């Protein structure tokens with residue numbers, strides 16, 4: 001089989017993994033080699049699904065010995081199978097990199113023969129890149145659940161980022177849909193890597209290679225199993241807090257197999273995925289706690305309003321907020337005010353007190369924020385009443401107007417609400 | 433703009449960054465502001481204008497360059513550099529006011545976003561920086577000779593130099609040409625140093641079999657990686673506007 005055919009099969013198998021970013025690498029170009037990291041991350045193209053393409057995202061092999069129910073490559077499916085050689089992957093990466101198609105490599109694999117056997121192939125590939133080609137670009141590898149600690153060490157010293165996908169948000173679901181994987185087989189290596197990173201930072205020296213410098217990430221599948229948004233968000237909160245994960249990715253479940261234990265979804269739950277990403281931002285950059293955003297009586301996110309608006313409406317007693325005196329984290333709690341706007345406000349109000357015109361002049365979008373703020377003690381003059389009913393009606397009216405037409409194939413109009421363009425951008429730049 | 437005299441003059445210069453900094457030097461020394469500033473190539477003669485041509489003086493420009501960082505701030509220098517790459521027709525006047533006021537009041541100037549010319553400069557910087565960052569990703573090299581790579585770009589702003597710097601630090605052993613087809617400029621890098629030259633007729637040889645092979649692989653990867661259940665052409669267009677497609681290898 002030639003490289004072209006292999007690439008077709010193994011890129012196709014890798015496409016469902018949501019993690020593609022290359023951010024956070026500060027690896028410099030050393031030893032006169034090829035490439036360097038970029039702190040901000042660079043997108044090289046955008047696919048037909050609107051997702052950024054930054055890394056050569058492929059599986060090393062899709063010949064799997066496991067039988068996870070949700071996976072296209074489970075051993076009981078009849079799909080075309082292929083396996084690269086380490087040299088092939090290294091050459092592909094280098095040649096794509098030299099032409100500026102990619103920032104680096106994102107390599108994962110199905111379990112070929114055994115977890116350790118597969119891990120060794122991954123280590124071989126990455127060591128050709130780093131040692132023979134002196135490649136300093138970005139490398140993200142997925143560790144294979146159940147492999148040995150020595151191999152995790154070896155791989156961790158070569159790559160920028162490691163990930164182990166949890167995939168299913170609870171051990172019951174895991175047992176049901178991925179019977180050969182155990183929760184411990186996933187959480188143990190995560191803890192191991194997390195400790196390794198901590199240790200490496202403490203002992204940082206010139207002579208020791210850095211261990212997973214860009215941190216570890218994981219992915220959760222949303223909508224394949226019955227966990228609520230609250231449960232998922234609590235899990236993420238724990239992963240960020242205890243294991244210091246860099247990112248948790250959420251991937252809307254896409255039906256690829258028929259199985260009695262799997263739901264049949266007409267379309268992937270993209271809006272739910274988007275709401276989780278928005279809430280995830282609120283956890284990481286805005287100082288929110290999962291328990292504030294959702295609770296037992298309110299376990300899932302609102303379809304029409306983003307998590308922050310939703311939270312604000314339930315906590316109107318904390319509003320209105322005075323733009324000229326509130327501190328940074330309070331400003332961040334105002335719907336529609338993101339990190340960039342909050343920083344601009346703080347900077348600008350040092351020179352003089354801000355009114356609504358000045359806010360507009362700064363480029364702060366008031367569409368949502370105007371209901372929740374005062375400037376020099378005054379409400380915006382489009383806000384006639386400060387009460388939940390008035391604000392909620394207006395916000396929903398605004399959102400509904402900017403949402404695309406519902407897709408007629410789907411049953412309920414609410415299920416089909418797609419994230420708006422604005423939501424997407426804000427999600428990406430972090431300004432919710 | 434405290435105690436600066438507005439004079440009824442139009443300054444012309446050679447359009448280079450050094451030329452512009454020379455004007456800044458003169459204006460600052462005389463405490464005067466001209467009515468308009470144009471690069472000579474872009475200027476169309478007008479009876480009402482009193483034009484003066486300002487000769488580029490590298491000594492003066494160097495002093496201003498260092499002076500900005502010393503007496504205002506590094507950020508101001510950075511803003512000035514990127515804003516100057518903008519295609520905005522009156523960029524010079526905005527930057528001049530920004531700098532002159534900056535010399536008076538110091539680094540505070542960067543916070544005064546409600547002052548129109550400061551806001552303008554920040555916006556120009558943002559657009560140039562943004563386009564440069566975008567092209568760091570969207571630029572495509574083709575191998576046109578042994579270890580010689582070529583890329584064409586059609587940017588809105590004149591960002592060839594910072595773009596070149598990015599690739600020099602990333603691919604230091606690779607010889608390359610970046611060709612700005614809008615401005616007919618070429619940045620040449622030989623693994624050691626770079627130069628920017630005018631290039632009205634650069635001829636690109638036909639590409640090799642090896643190059644074709646990698647282009648095919650990339651096109652295939654590009655098509656395969658999209659999830660068809662999540663098709664979203666609007667999102668794709670928004671991040672990768674059509675004007676950039678002509679220089680890509682893949683076909684979005």
Ligand code: SF4
Pocket residue numbers: 064065066067068071072073074075109110111178
């Ligand atoms: S181990 Fe990975 S590749 Fe194999 S069936 Fe499970 S999810 Fe699929």
